[in-house]
Amino acid sequence: MNKQDSHILLLTESLNTYNLIACCLQKIELLKINYQLTWLSDCSQWDSYYSDRKYQTYIVDYRFFLILKEKNYCNSLPIITLCQSYETGINSVRAGATDYWHLQKLDEYNIERSLRLTSSSYQQSLSLKNKQNKAFYQDFFDDCVDGLFSIDRLSNGTLVYGIVNSVYAKITGMPKEEITGKQITEILPPLEERKYQDCFFSQKNISYENTVKTKNELQTWLIMLVPIRNQQGEIFQIRGSARNITKDKQGITQQIRQTRYRNLLRSIALKIRQSLNISKIITTTVTELQTMFYADRVVILQFLVDGSAKIIEESVTPNFPSMLEQIISDEYYNEILSHQYEEGSFYAWEDIETVAIDADYYKFLQKYQVRANLIIPIVRRSVIRDRHNVYPNSIARIWGLLCVQQCSKPRKWTRDEIELLQQLVEQLNTALSQAELLESEVKQRQELARSNAELEQFAYVASHDLQAPLQTISNYAQLLEHRYREKLDEKADKYINYMVSAVGRMKNQIDDLLEYSRVDRQQNTFRETNFCFIVKQAIANLQSEIELNQAEIIYSDNLPKLIVDHSQFVTLFQNLISNSLKYRCSIPPAIKIDVTQQDDVWQFCIQDNGIGIEKQHQKRIFQIFQRLHTQEEYPGTGIGLAICQKIVQRHGGDIWVESELDRGTTFYFTIPNQNN
Structure with missing residues (x-):
């Protein structure tokens, strides 16, 4: 009968101790165990021998045991310490050793008993640990949020499922018990099956994304395939995982969409704000919005003083009729359009065929082939001010409506589109306010210039035309003063003097007024x-x-x-x-x-x-x-x-x-x- 080998690693500086233990092991007569003793005299080579992992028992001097304990080697190894006293031995067991040998009491009987107990205890501990690890990894495998699976390659080259967890079973829509043993061609489409074959033949990791429909919704999974080798270095299995990246993809798509919308908003806002002409601002808005939203029609409707509403600007694809210049005078339309949106809300119709609206209004929308309609109010605010103060409150009034329409088919308006349109309306309001302010200032300057020109013209004409009669009055006043001074009474001389003086002052004023009016002429x-x-x-x-x-x-x-x-x-x-x-x-x-x-x-x-x-x-x-x-x-x-x-x-x-x-x-x- 062949004996079972049991490898022992001895770590001691003492040659005598090595010889003693080797001699005792030779005297032990066991039917099934052949002890193989390896001796190390210091710790310098410990790591290389430890990594070999072939030793069933480690016998270590107490001094070396303390060194190994600091390096955390003692908790997972069956270690027997060599001690000079019972007290040192007990301390070593408390510190993690499996057993200890008193160097003064060593004999083959004690060594045999200790080796049996140590081996049995270690095997029981190892078996328990293996069971615990197996249970842990099984729980981890079953409870993992990712889908886990293995693919085996049969001798004829067929790929079949090994084990799968419940998450992967949900992805396929089959119980996991039914998946095990099935060929992958029974579950996966041909394009995916090729990726598994590629993983075997290329002997490289492969990852790809797969979109599947589960519970009436599309989900995207990241599949990772890893080839596994046997001891001969051959690929015998693929282990893989499937991670649900739907939310990640949606988040990235959302970020890309929001970035695109922000860039479009900045671009359109810049184009709108570049002009201070109201007509050009409105035209730019509808043209850019139609391109940006891929809409069939974009219109701006303005409420008029008489209560009616007029389509003042439009951008429409050639396939659909134009609304431009249409007047909406029906009281129902005005009630709906003017009061429903005053609070800055929005209204989005995905399909007018599914919306309960007035029959006349439905006919109006049908006439222009409108299927979906997104409406944002254009609310203007007027600042309250008087000659001396500007008050923080303002008066809101609805100026008009911005409408984005789809005519070819229904359309679901997204939250991003609605928010983008609302932000764009704010930019439009700012641009319109600036344009109106400039227009008002230009009119005021023109009116002031016209008024000043008329005033200067009047001053020039009046001054020029007054010179002739004033000269006549001056001549006769001086004639009276020359001929009749001291010939009339004292009061007459005084009155004549007043008249001559007043005429002189008036002539000076007219001359100065003429000079003033000539400055800009x-x-x-x-x-x-x-x-x-x-x-x-x-x-x-x-x-x-x-x-x-x-x-x-x-x-x-x-x-x-x-x-x-x-x-x-x-x-x-x-x-x-x-x-x-x-x-x-x-x-x-x-x-x-x-x-x-x-x-x-x-x-x-x-x-x-x-x-x-x-x-x-x-x-x-x-x-x-x-x-x-x-x-x-x-x-x-x-x-x-x-x-x-x-x-x-x-x-x-x-x-x-x-x-x-x-x-x-x-x-x-x-x-x-x-x-x-």
């Missing part, structure tokens, strides 16, 4: 001009007044050359210098003219040491015919600074004043830097 008068020449000419025109007031005027020699109306800026400097002379204080006037170059403008300043202007009057002085003093105090027409402002504005600049009472005045004005 002059054409082709701009040329490059040195401001030093302008200032010198203005000073020359006022030379007598300057000498009379003993005024000192200082200006820089580095004044710029700019393209301006030469004569108008002579008038401007003449008016500002004249004001400084007129509104002087008790000391002689000192006037300084300077300029600084800033980022995009030249800033001029004319500074004096006169009586100054109170802050509350500093804006009034630029208004036409506005005066702060009486004629007796300071004569004048009150139009000089208005002319200055108009000249500066004509050249694209601004003018303002800074002053304090009794501390002088500084006028500033800017001219754009034409080099920029």
Whole structure:
């Protein structure tokens, strides 16, 4: 009878111990066991011997046992420790050893008994562990959320099912007991069967996606096939898994669709917002939406003042009739269309044949072959404001409806499509608001320009036509003064003097008014001009007044050359210098003219040491015919600074004043830097 080999690995530094144990093993007479002893003198080669896994028993010095325990080798091996005392041996058993040998008490009887007990205990433990592992893996196999299966290859090359779990059985729609042993061609279509054959012959892992219909819904599964080799290296089996990736695919599809919709929304919104023309905005909206939604027709309906509704824009495929310019005046339509959507809701019909609607309205939709209809309200909000405040609340009004229609067949409108259309309507509202605001501003500017032109024309005509009769009155007033002064009584002389003075003032006002109206009427008068020449000419025109007031005027020699109306800026400097002379204080006037170059403008300043202007009057002085003093105090027409402002504005600049009472005045004005 052949004896069974039992391999023992001995780990000890002592040769004596090795010889003792080897001698004892030779003396043991067992019928079925032939002990094979391998000796290691240190731990350096332990890993290579341990990985061999052929040893049934490990005999280890206690010192080495402690080292192995730190490396977690002791929990799964039948280890016998070699100890110098019973106390050390008991401690080793408590630490995980199966048994211990007292080196001073070793004999063949104790060694035989210990080896039998150790082997029996280890085999029982191993058997229990194998049962536990088998139960664990069986539970894991059955309860796995993935479908698991094996495919065996018979000697004739036929592929048959080995084992399958319940998840895979549900995928196939058959009980798993019926699947085992069946050929895969009985369950799988030919295209899939080829993939299994490819896995066998290519000896490589293969994965693919498969879509199957279960419970009236399509599900996508990821199938993975792994070839398994036997000890001879031959492929004898395929093990595979099937994972349900339907939600993952739906999530990816949803993300792709949402990304596409976001990109389309940005693209259409950009195209809509690029124009500030209402008609172009509406046309762009319907055209882009028809392409984006693959719709047969997109229309925009606007509610009119009289309560009717009109199709103002449309984009429709050539196969279907046009709704453009159609007026919907029936009260039923207006009630439905105007009130149903006021709260910003939407209405989606997948098929008008399955919707309960009014018979007349149904006929109207049939006339234009509408099968599916998605309607979003265009609600406009007007901000509440008065002259001084803008209130946070606003008034909502329905402006119209945006309708996307399918005519060739019914259509199910998705949540993404509805939300996208709602967001697009918000962009449309913004674009329409901006366009309406611009249109209103343009109309206001045009009306203001027309009004100003008419006013200037009136001022020019009136001033021009008044000159002739005023000249007649002036001539006769002066004739009366010349012939009858001191020939009539004192009151008559006084009245004649009042009349002559009033006529003179009126003539000055008419002359100034004519000059004011001519500021914007002059054409082709701009040329490059040195401001030093302008200032010198203005000073020359006022030379007598300057000498009379003993005024000192200082200006820089580095004044710029700019393209301006030469004569108008002579008038401007003449008016500002004249004001400084007129509104002087008790000391002689000192006037300084300077300029600084800033980022995009030249800033001029004319500074004096006169009586100054109170802050509350500093804006009034630029208004036409506005005066702060009486004629007796300071004569004048009150139009000089208005002319200055108009000249500066004509050249694209601004003018303002800074002053304090009794501390002088500084006028500033800017001219754009034409080099920029």
